Amino acid sequence: MHYGPRAFLSIQAKRRDPFAQLLVGPRRGIEPYPAIERIRGRGRVVHTPFAWVTADHEICRTILRDNRFIASPPEELDLPRPLPWVLSKTDPKITNPVEPPSMLMIDPPEHTRHRHAVARTFTPRAIGQLHGRVEQLTDQLLDELAAKQRPDLIRDFALQLPAAVISEILGMPEEHRPQMLEWGESGAPLLDLGLSWRTFQRAMAGLRSADDYLSAHIERLRAAPGDNLLSELVANDELSKRELMSTASLLIGAGFETTVNLIGAGFVLLAAHPDQLAMLRADPTRWPAAVDEILRFDSPVQMTARTAGCDIELAGKRIPEGAMIVPLIGGANRDPGVFADPDIFDISRSNAKEHLSFGSGIHSCLGASLARMEGAIALQALFDRFPDLRLDGQPKRRALVTLRGYDSLPVTLAPSD
Numbered sequence: 001m002h003y004g005p006r007a008f009l010s011i012q013a014k015r016r017d018p019f020a021q022l023l024v025g026p027r028r029g030i031e032p033y034p035a036i037e038r039i040r041g042r043g044r045v046v047h048t049p050f051a052w053v054t055a056d057h058e059i060c061r062t063i064l065r066d067n068r069f070i071a072s073p074p075e076e077l078d079l080p081r082p083l084p085w086v087l088s089k090t091d092p093k094i095t096n097p098v099e100p101p102s103m104l105m106i107d108p109p110e111h112t113r114h115r116h117a118v119a120r121t122f123t124p125r126a127i128g129q130l131h132g133r134v135e136q137l138t139d140q141l142l143d144e145l146a147a148k149q150r151p152d153l154i155r156d157f158a159l160q161l162p163a164a165v166i167s168e169i170l171g172m173p174e175e176h177r178p179q180m181l182e183w184g185e186s187g188a189p190l191l192d193l194g195l196s197w198r199t200f201q202r203a204m205a206g207l208r209s210a211d212d213y214l215s216a217h218i219e220r221l222r223a224a225p226g227d228n229l230l231s232e233l234v235a236n237d238e239l240s241k242r243e244l245m246s247t248a249s250l251l252i253g254a255g256f257e258t259t260v261n262l263i264g265a266g267f268v269l270l271a272a273h274p275d276q277l278a279m280l281r282a283d284p285t286r287w288p289a290a291v292d293e294i295l296r297f298d299s300p301v302q303m304t305a306r307t308a309g310c311d312i313e314l315a316g317k318r319i320p321e322g323a324m325i326v327p328l329i330g331g332a333n334r335d336p337g338v339f340a341d342p343d344i345f346d347i348s349r350s351n352a353k354e355h356l357s358f359g360s361g362i363h364s365c366l367g368a369s370l371a372r373m374e375g376a377i378a379l380q381a382l383f384d385r386f387p388d389l390r391l392d393g394q395p396k397r398r399a400l401v402t403l404r405g406y407d408s409l410p411v412t413l414a415p416s417d
Ligand code: HEM
Pocket: 064, 103, 104, 105, 115, 166, 250, 251, 254, 255, 256, 258, 259, 262, 299, 300, 301, 304, 305, 356, 357, 358, 359, 360, 362, 363, 364, 365, 366, 367, 368, 370, 371
């Protein structure tokens, strides 16, 4: 059974199914937490017409760590799959970060081999070496921000830093960066279940253009390797050309928009909580903890999905083989059983790091330490450079469900007097 979920979900949303409301309701992507709390109120694991769903921290973690819940739904299971996923199969040659052989969408043993090959280049040492470069790029971007007439924190800073870092990891020249920004922008909605046909077509056009680019780019790096992680991965010769393209497109898909959202959410939260910002100014060693609290409070990735590979008993419910289950990461991060007063933003909370914003288990985020580093460097440098930085207009949310962030944050850098 294959169907486009949007119309179906709209009917469910009208019937007040809280999961459908989260996916397609009027506050879709803007204010997810009331619907998440309604789901939590219905139980630890909730059966909805579209999928099983949970906002329970322990259950989310269990699902992500239990390999009976698989990332790649076997083709022989006749699963209800969102229309875009089905349609993307009409062009199976296109590298799609949310289709195999993307490591995010495969299971052991292929996942183990693929992930090890990438992790061998993406080492803590290699990431640590990027520290100075991230500081340098941040300073440069803040200089450029200072020169803007009407600065927008997303467009002029939060988007630019992760884009620059990922393009350096991939060995992409600076002049190709705008193209990458376009792929990130058009591709992000692919993670949502209820996207429109127009958005889907734009995303597929982006994937097609990224596909052509990455294929030629990998051959360029094979012929003339540079000092970057993708060149190393190509030279190691452990992944096929298609796997290399898939890894590069996943790094763009998973590592770019998410970090933009961390920086954007961090700015909004700290601007709205001057007491917390004052604590950071008094003691800058608190920045890493603050980044974890930002990640907990407003997770840039709000949900993921798995398929039950067999019948599985979970919190007294039987999840049948082939059923889709959605761990609501943003909900797990606000589980009152784990985080006291979860709706309060508090950088001094002792267990913020227990958030699931980077997932858990074998698919846990490969770029977590890079993202934490970028978030801390960017936000600290931003508030240090512009002590009077504040919002100057309405923040505009991106109306996406899976990836949570802002489209636009108009700011004033200094008092106008
Ligand atoms: C996986 C979140 C930044 C690369 C994941 C997953 C989450 C996540 C939740 C697991 C998804 C699942 O289990 O279904 C984030 C957040 C980020 C971030 C919130 C920033 C704040 C990055 C960066 C990179 C990256 C900077 C690399 C440059 C990856 C990769 C995977 C992944 C390769 C797939 C791992 C696997 O399947 O084995 N990320 N991520 N991420 N992330 Fe990130």
